[in-house]
Amino acid sequence: MNRELKSDITTEEDIRILVDTFYDHVNQDELLGPVFNEFAKVDWDHHLPMMYAFWSTVLFGSMAYKGQPFPKHFALPIDRTHFTRWIALFTQTVEELFAGDMAEQAKQKAASIANIFQMKMGL
Numbered sequence: 001m002n003r004e005l006k007s008d009i010t011t012e013e014d015i016r017i018l019v020d021t022f023y024d025h026v027n028q029d030e031l032l033g034p035v036f037n038e039f040a041k042v043d044w045d046h047h048l049p050m051m052y053a054f055w056s057t058v059l060f061g062s063m064a065y066k067g068q069p070f071p072k073h074f075a076l077p078i079d080r081t082h083f084t085r086w087i088a089l090f091t092q093t094v095e096e097l098f099a100g101d102m103a104e105q106a107k108q109k110a111a112s113i114a115n116i117f118q119m120k121m122g123l
């Protein structure tokens with residue numbers, strides 16, 4: 001799709017599309033898929049709505065998310081390689097679906113969150 005034809009992230013439905021597409025990529029990924037599905041055994045019916053709320057809060061300031069994401073990630077068997085892949089997949093997903101200021105903010109905020117998590121984990 002041509003960059004000029006893509007719209008920006010402007011609605012809750014856009015966030016849902018972004019999150020669903022991103023986690024489809026994660027589930028198919030050789031490195032990340034096993035962490036989510038075999039180690040963490042993520043309940044996707046529960047996790048995805050939380051991620052919609054999280055990204056709505058991060059991007060739109062909706063305050064829909066009321067959790068603490070870091071503690072859930074601390075015990076995972078992950079290192080810098082996982083974070084690098086996570087950012088690459090997230091960036092790829094945003095770029096395949098959207099273009100604009102909010103899309104750029106989403107990529108920047110994801111990178112910032114990953115950096116903070118890595119620092120807290122001593123990576």
